[in-house]
Amino acid sequence: LAEELRRGRRVVLEGAPGAGKTTTLLQLAQTLVASGQLCLVVDLPAWIESGLDLLAFQELSPAFRSRSVSGADVGALVATQPLVIFLNGWNEVGEAHATVAANRLRTLNRDYPGAGILLATRPHALAPLLAGAWHVAIQPLRGAQRRMYISSLLGARGRELFDHLETKPTLDALTRTPLI
Numbered sequence: 267l268a269e270e271l272r273r274g275r276r277v278v279l280e281g282a283p284g285a286g287k288t289t290t291l292l293q294l295a296q297t298l299v300a301s302g303q304l305c306l307v308v309d310l311p312a313w314i315e316s317g318l319d320l321l322a323f324q325e326l327s328p329a330f331r332s333r334s335v336s337g338a339d340v341g342a343l344v345a346t347q348p349l350v351i352f353l354n355g356w357n358e359v360g361e362a363h364a365t366v367a368a369n370r371l372r373t374l375n376r377d378y379p380g381a382g383i384l385l386a387t388r389p390h391a392l393a394p395l396l397a398g399a400w401h402v403a404i405q406p407l408r409g410a411q412r413r414m415y416i417s418s419l420l421g422a423r424g425r426e427l428f429d430h431l432e433t434k435p436t437l438d439a440l441t442r443t444p445l446i
Contacts, residue, residue, distance in 0.1 A: 271382030
């Protein structure tokens, strides 16, 4: 995914609550930043509700303000090197802002044609409109995958934990996320 985002690919990352969408998004951003890639991580609902363009919104974030980085600074960088934009929380955009959100995504596609864009969301009635996007779904772990993971970490003690997990529906569901 990191390499495809570097190449300007659009990706919709979808998963159930607790599946690891935000964690995956942040880990990808950290990986790319560590390799020198210019990345923006955007709280999508807050950006949509702000009414600001992307760089003006980011300029107000604590990460930008603490480093005295302006939207103009980022705009100048974007003109000279590729950008990857991480949008988190499509499913949290309210119905009142759905049209604005769809228009913002179209604008991002138009204004940043070479940028990689990853949008993280839960399954949602209103599908995000990212032209040509790959749809990547985070799947829950199957029983055998979870058993192998727990056994590799805990050895023989893992069997007792696994037996306990199978009798508790809530714990069973929670430990089926890939980020257990």
